[in-house]
Amino acid sequence: MSQFAVQVLGASSAAPAHGRNQSAQLLLVNGRQYLIDCGEGTQHQFFRFKIRPFRLNHIFISHLHGDHYLGLVGLLSTLHLQKREHELTVYGPEGLEEIVAVNLKYSETELNFPIRFVVTDHTAPQELLRDDRLTIRSFPLSHRVPTTGFVFKEHPKPYRIIKEKLPENILLQEIALFKQGKDVLHEDGSVKYAAAEHTLPPKRSRQFAYCSDTRYLPEIVPHLSDTDLLYHEATFGVEMAARAAETFHSTAQEAAQIATQSGVRRLMIGHYSTRYRDLQPLLEEAQAVFPETQLALEGEITEIPEL
Amino acid sequence: MSQFAVQVLGASSAAPAHGRNQSAQLLLVNGRQYLIDCGEGTQHQFFRFKIRPFRLNHIFISHLHGDHYLGLVGLLSTLHLQKREHELTVYGPEGLEEIVAVNLKYSETELNFPIRFVVTDHTAPQELLRDDRLTIRSFPLSHRVPTTGFVFKEHPKPYRIIKEKLPENILLQEIALFKQGKDVLHEDGSVKYAAAEHTLPPKRSRQFAYCSDTRYLPEIVPHLSDTDLLYHEATFGVEMAARAAETFHSTAQEAAQIATQSGVRRLMIGHYSTRYRDLQPLLEEAQAVFPETQLALEGEITEIPEL
Numbered sequence: 001m002s003q004f005a006v007q008v009l010g011a012s013s014a015a016p017a018h019g020r021n022q023s024a025q026l027l028l029v030n031g032r033q034y035l036i037d038c039g040e041g042t043q044h045q046f047f048r049f050k051i052r053p054f055r056l057n058h059i060f061i062s063h064l065h066g067d068h069y070l071g072l073v074g075l076l077s078t079l080h081l082q083k084r085e086h087e088l089t090v091y092g093p094e095g096l097e098e099i100v101a102v103n104l105k106y107s108e109t110e111l112n113f114p115i116r117f118v119v120t121d122h123t124a125p126q127e128l129l130r131d132d133r134l135t136i137r138s139f140p141l142s143h144r145v146p147t148t149g150f151v152f153k154e155h156p157k158p159y160r161i162i163k164e165k166l167p168e169n170i171l172l173q174e175i176a177l178f179k180q181g182k183d184v185l186h187e188d189g190s191v192k193y194a195a196a197e198h199t200l201p202p203k204r205s206r207q208f209a210y211c212s213d214t215r216y217l218p219e220i221v222p223h224l225s226d227t228d229l230l231y232h233e234a235t236f237g238v239e240m241a242a243r244a245a246e247t248f249h250s251t252a253q254e255a256a257q258i259a260t261q262s263g264v265r266r267l268m269i270g271h272y273s274t275r276y277r278d279l280q281p282l283l284e285e286a287q288a289v290f291p292e293t294q295l296a297l298e299g300e301i302t303e304i305p306e307l
Numbered sequence: 308m309s310q311f312a313v314q315v316l317g318a319s320s321a322a323p324a325h326g327r328n329q330s331a332q333l334l335l336v337n338g339r340q341y342l343i344d345c346g347e348g349t350q351h352q353f354f355r356f357k358i359r360p361f362r363l364n365h366i367f368i369s370h371l372h373g374d375h376y377l378g379l380v381g382l383l384s385t386l387h388l389q390k391r392e393h394e395l396t397v398y399g400p401e402g403l404e405e406i407v408a409v410n411l412k413y414s415e416t417e418l419n420f421p422i423r424f425v426v427t428d429h430t431a432p433q434e435l436l437r438d439d440r441l442t443i444r445s446f447p448l449s450h451r452v453p454t455t456g457f458v459f460k461e462h463p464k465p466y467r468i469i470k471e472k473l474p475e476n477i478l479l480q481e482i483a484l485f486k487q488g489k490d491v492l493h494e495d496g497s498v499k500y501a502a503a504e505h506t507l508p509p510k511r512s513r514q515f516a517y518c519s520d521t522r523y524l525p526e527i528v529p530h531l532s533d534t535d536l537l538y539h540e541a542t543f544g545v546e547m548a549a550r551a552a553e554t555f556h557s558t559a560q561e562a563a564q565i566a567t568q569s570g571v572r573r574l575m576i577g578h579y580s581t582r583y584r585d586l587q588p589l590l591e592e593a594q595a596v597f598p599e600t601q602l603a604l605e606g607e608i609t610e611i612p613e614l
Contacts, residue, residue: 014384014385014388015350015354015384015389016350016351016354017354019355040347040348040350040377040378040381041347041348041351043323043347044323044347044348044351047323047324065414066380066381066384066410066414067381067384070377070380070381070410073373074347074373074374074377077321077322077373077374078321081321082322093413095409095413096413098409098413099410099413102402102406102409103373103406106371106400106402106405107452108452144415145413145414145415
């Protein structure tokens with residue numbers, strides 16, 4: 001069973017409060033680490049949760065409000081001190097490279113690892129990365145500054161061969177056909193082995209989507225189709241709907257509406273306003289619309305099973 | 308009894324480790340707060356130790372290594388969200404204003420309080436501020452980038468009037484003379500009331516000095532004369548003396564030597580390398596040279612009594 005899981009490192013909005021750190025999440029895919037947002041103190045959370053960033057090669061920054069990126073320069077400095085040598089790619093809005101460069105200039109730091117910046121497009125969907133396991137895309141959100149969401153999707157998987165039914169003397173190239181879900185044919189075109197008898201359908205390609213920060217934005221629904229776990233910001237409760245609209249944030253109810261419209265399997269809400277010490281009302285508000293809702297809680301790992 | 312105290316908010320060097328935050332200290336003078344260095348996560352420490360920065364008007368940054376200033380932009384953003392309106396002055400090396408400006412530019416934040424930057428001079432001593440209680444000076448340290456130390460000194464205090472001995476019908480202007488330690492004279496120049504009989508000498512003008520980061524630098528001794536509490540970095544123990552020299556840091560022994568040469572009353576060491584989980588060896592190394600040494604420990608407040 002391969003791992004596909006999300007670990008929350010911070011779920012507070014704006015200022016840290018009630019012991020909660022600012023936005024940061026780690027997507028864990030078979031030990032590989034994809035960091036999404038990097039609020040101030042993210043490196044402290046790595047230390048706190050005993051996470052060694054040895055398999056961190058890609059960092060995704062949704063937008064340039066401090067609570068989503070101010071931990072980046074510190075994390076880079078620590079990776080530098082840890083003698084990291086392999087390349088790191090940072091995806092984020094225009095300006096992030098300049099911010100990092102100005103900091104490194106005055107500390108007279110020349111990182112001993114290559115760092116590559118990829119500018120995200122907040123006006124249109126974009127494929128950011130396709131590695132051997134995942135395709136990662138960004139799509140526009142609507143906040144007060146250029147902001148994108150991110151979708152992390154596993155590649156399509158092979159059909160699963162039923163080992164007990166595997167014919168003796170089957171050839172490797174015939175197995176390859178099974179993995180594609182294709183029948184093995186005789187030379188005359190008749191069926192030698194039917195795929196349907198010897199294989200099971202592929203396991204799901206799991207998908208995680210991250211939407212923070214944004215006003216209620218039904219336009220994102222098409223980007224969220226086939227999502228196992230949706231993280232959607234829920235800065236406020238409905239009682240603060242006017243404030244949410246004014247600040248381009250969402251309520252817990254709106255996050256749940258997006259989850260419902262997108263047909264996702266599970267919703268995780270977070271980016272809580274500092275006004276909420278108790279998060280239960282936000283959870284209940286979302287669950288009233290979309291029962292499969294959970295709170296983003298620091299340190300917790302949400303496993304997405306390979307069905 | 309008026310307060311003059313130092314609260315440590317962080318004492319780790321380089322990376323946060325062993326639950327220790329990076330450099331930040333608050334000087335508390337009758338409720339006023341002077342922040343010295345502002346490592347990443349300093350605002351989290353404000354929250355943790357329930358410090359409300361209502362009386363924070365001056366921030367002093369020793370140098371532009373990330374572990375000494377990366378918390379500044381986040382703190383400014385939080386002060387902004389808290390609707391601060393009164394001016395804040397930030398003292399630090401050339402470049403700090405640019406770093407703050409670049410961050411605020413991309414977050415499209417216009418702070419709702421005025422911020423004033425004062426560039427410190429790392430080549431010569433400088434008076435930074437003289438308010439109604441303190442004179443604050445910087446002086447050069449020797450580190451890998453431009454760095455200054457800071458000295459915070461109370462103004463000279465009045466002679467203390469012995470109330471029981473206060474003559475009846477004494478005039479206000481005669482009391483004013485007592486406060487300056489002067490005799491009250493008759494018109495013919497003869498002594499009416501001798502100051503020595505009616506007053507006690509002034510209480511000490513307390514002084515706190517902050518030296519981080521620096522190699523062992525005896526040239527700073529003259530700036531430290533008459534210091535009640537000296538904070539001096541002690542990144543390493545003597546067993547790492549070569550590494551200390553190479554990185555322009557001090558050992559605990561060297562910090563204690565500076566304390567001895569300066570004749571300070573008390574030494575506080577800090578800025579511990581992440582290699583030291585247990586700080587006791589660093590403390591003992593310093594105490595062997597200068598017994599009145601204490602460790603900088605997060606949250607702890609060191610009161611400097613008004614003798």
